[in-house]
Amino acid sequence: MAGRQRSAMLLGEILKVAVESIRVNKLRSFLTMLGIIIGIAAVIAMVALGEGAQRAVQDRIAGLGANVLTVRPGQNFFGGVDRGSARLTTKDAEAIVAGTRSVRAVAPEMERRQQVEFGRGNANLSVVGSWPTYFDIQNMELTAGRVFTPGEERGRRRLVVVGSAVAERLGTTPAALLGQTVLIRGIPFEVIGLLEEKGSQGWDNPDERLYIPLSTAQFRVFGTEWLRSINVQAISADGMDASIAEIDRVLRREHRLAPGEPSDFNVRNQATLMATFQETTQTFTFLLAGIALISLLVGGIGIMNIMLVSVTERTREIGVRKALGARRRHILLQFLIESLVLCIAGGGVGVAAGWGGAHLLQRLAGWETVVAPEAVALAFLFSAFVGVFFGLWPARRAASLDPIESLRYE
Numbered sequence: 073m074a075g076r077q078r079s080a081m082l083l084g085e086i087l088k089v090a091v092e093s094i095r096v097n098k099l100r101s102f103l104t105m106l107g108i109i110i111g112i113a114a115v116i117a118m119v120a121l122g123e124g125a126q127r128a129v130q131d132r133i134a135g136l137g138a139n140v141l142t143v144r145p146g147q148n149f150f151g152g153v154d155r156g157s158a159r160l161t162t163k164d165a166e167a168i169v170a171g172t173r174s175v176r177a178v179a180p181e182m183e184r185r186q187q188v189e190f191g192r193g194n195a196n197l198s199v200v201g202s203w204p205t206y207f208d209i210q211n212m213e214l215t216a217g218r219v220f221t222p223g224e225e226r227g228r229r230r231l232v233v234v235g236s237a238v239a240e241r242l243g244t245t246p247a248a249l250l251g252q253t254v255l256i257r258g259i260p261f262e263v264i265g266l267l268e269e270k271g272s273q274g275w276d277n278p279d280e281r282l283y284i285p286l287s288t289a290q291f292r293v294f295g296t297e298w299l300r301s302i303n304v305q306a307i308s309a310d311g312m313d314a315s316i317a318e319i320d321r322v323l324r325r326e327h328r329l330a331p332g333e334p335s336d337f338n339v340r341n342q343a344t345l346m347a348t349f350q351e352t353t354q355t356f357t358f359l360l361a362g363i364a365l366i367s368l369l370v371g372g373i374g375i376m377n378i379m380l381v382s383v384t385e386r387t388r389e390i391g392v393r394k395a396l397g398a399r400r401r402h403i404l405l406q407f408l409i410e411s412l413v414l415c416i417a418g419g420g421v422g423v424a425a426g427w428g429g430a431h432l433l434q435r436l437a438g439w440e441t442v443v444a445p446e447a448v449a450l451a452f453l454f455s456a457f458v459g460v461f462f463g464l465w466p467a468r469r470a471a472s473l474d475p476i477e478s479l480r481y482e
Contacts, residue, residue, distance in 0.1 A: 087409055094410060101414060104378045107371020108418030108458065109425060112451045116426025119447045121433065122358075124440035139176075139309050140209060143168075143302040143319060146338045158336030160299040162286065164326055165203075168304060171322040174311040179206035179303040182289055182296075188282060189255040193243030198281045199256055201289020202303075207233075207267075209305045210278075216250055217265035225285035228292060232256070233265035237279035256282065257293055312341060371418070372458040379411055379466035404467045411463020412456060419455030423448055 094101045145158045165180040179202050186199045200206075207219050220231045232254065239246040242254070246266050253260045261284065270278050290297050306315040316339050323337055427448075430441040 091413060094413060100378065104375055105371075105414055105418035105421070107374045108415050108455055109371075109422040111369075111371045112419050112422025112455055113425035113429060115451055115454075116423055116443065116447060117429045117433070117441075120426070120430035120441040120443045121439060123442035123444055123447075124434070127440060127442050139306040139312060141304040141306060141312070141315060141319070142340045143304060143323070144300075144338050144340065146334075146336050158327070160302060160337065161297055162290075162299070164323055165299070165302050167322050167326045168302065168319055171325075172315065172318040174307050174314040174318055175304055176307045177205040177209050177305040179203045179209050180286060180299045180301075181206065181303055182286065182294060182298070182300045183281075184294055186257045186293065188238075188242065189258075190242040190244060190249065190252070193241075195241040197238065197241060199289065199293065200281050200283050201286040201294065202283065203286055206283070206303065209303050212270070212278075213268040215266045215268050216246070217263070219265050219283075220285050225287055228287045229285060230259065230261045230288060230292065231264050231285060232261040233267060233283040234263055235267050235277075235279040235281045235283075236269040237277070238282060239266075241280060254282075256284070259292060316341070369458070372415075372462040375411055375414060375459070376462040376466060379407060379463055380469070400472070407467035408460065408463050411467070412459040415455045415459030415463075416452070419452050422455070423451055426451075 143160065143164075145160050160180070162180055165178050168175060169178050181200060181202045183198055183200045185196055188195055188197045188199070203225055204219050204222055206212075214233075215236070217233070219233050220229065224231055234246075234249065234254075236246065239249045242249070249263050250266055252263055254263060255261070261282075267279075267283075284293065304315065304319060306312050319339050320335065324335060327336055329335065427443050430443050433439050434441045
C-alpha cells in the first residue's frame with residue numbers, strides 16, 4: 073500500500089512539473105498546439121460534411137418511395153444513325169400497366185416551370201402533371217384536403233395539389249390557400265390538397281412544386297403529349313429485376329424495335345443510383361479526411377521539434393534531477409506527459425473549433441453537416457496517439473542524457 077501511495081505521489085509530482093513547464097512557455101506551447109488544433113478541426117469539419125452528405129442521400133432514397141424505377145427517353149437510332157432523343161407518351165405508361173405482372177403502380181410524369189399567381193403574390197415554380205398514383209409512388213402524404221381522382225384526371229379538371237412551401241412562395245399561408253383558386257400560366261386552378269413537407273433534396277425541392285392532372289397538363293397548360301419520365305413501382309424489392317425486364321419487353325414492342333436494335337429508352341433503379349452516389353460521397357469524405365490527417369501529422373512533427381528544443385534547453389535541469397535521484401523512467405515519463413498534454417489540449421480545442429466550423433457551414437452555406445460522436449472520440453484518440461508517437465523520441469533522448477555531462481552543459 074505504501075509503495076502504491078509513493079508511486080501515485082511521484083506520478084502527481086511528474087505531472088505537476090510537466091504542466092508547469094507548459095505554463096511557463098505559454099506562447100510556445102500555444103504555437104506548438106496550433107498544428108494539432110488545425111488538424112483536428114479540419115478532420116471534424118470534413119467528416120461532418122461527409123456525414124451530412126450521406127444523410128442527405130439517405131433522406132433522398134427514403135423520399136423516392138419503395139422499389140421505384142424511372143423510365144426516361146433515350147437516344148433514337150435507326151440504321152446506325154442517331155435521330156435525336158426518343159419520346160415517351162401516355163400510351164407507353166398504359167402499356168406497362170397492361171403488359172406487366174411485377175409492377176404495382178405506374179405514374180407518367182411531365183414537369184415545367186410556370187408562373188403561378190395567387191392574389192398579389194406570384195412565383196416561378198415547377199408544375200408537375202401526373203396520375204393520382206404519383207403520390208403513393210413518391211411517398212407523399214397530405215396534411216389537408218385530397219388528391220385528384222382518376223376520373224378527374226381523365227376529365228382534364230383544373231385541380232391542383234400544392235407542396236408545403238408553395239404558400240410561402242406566394243406570400244400566404246397553407247390554410248389560406250386550401251380551397252382557393254391559383255393561376256397557373258393565367259389558367260385558374262382550384263387548390264384541393266396540401267402536402268406534408270419532404271424537405272429539400274439537394275438539387276431538388278418537391279415542397280415547391282404544384283401537382284396537376286396529367287391530361288390537364290398536356291392539353292391545357294403545356295400543350296404537348298411528350299412525357300419527361302414514367303415512374304414505376306415494383307411489387308417488391310426482390311422483383312425489381314423482373315420489373316425491369318418486363319418494362320424493357322413491353323416498351324420495345326410498343327416502339328417497334330427490332331431484335332438487336334438499341335433501346336430508345338432507359339430504365340433506372342433510383343435507389344441503386346443513390347447508393348452509388350453515396351459511395352462516391354463516402355470516398356470523397358475519406359479523401360478530405362486524409363488531407364486533414366496530413367496537416368495533423370505535420371502538427372505532430374512540430375511537437376517533436378519543439379520537444380527536442382525543450383530537451384536541449386533543459387539539459388542542466390535534467391542533470392540536476394538525475395543527480396537528486398530521478399530515474400530514467402521518471403525523465404521519460406515527464407517529457408512524454410508534456411507532449412501528451414499538449415496534444416490532448418490541442419485536440420480538445422480542435423474538436424470545439426471543428427464543431428463550430430461545421431455548424432457555421434450549415435448556417436451560412438446551407439450545407440447539411442452531422443458531427444458524429446464517433447468522429448469526436450476518434451479525434452481525441454488520434455491526438456493522444458500523435459502525442460505519444462511524436463513525444464517518445466524526445467523523451468527517450470532526455471532520459472538517456474548522462475547526468476555528469478548534463479550538469480556541465482552551458
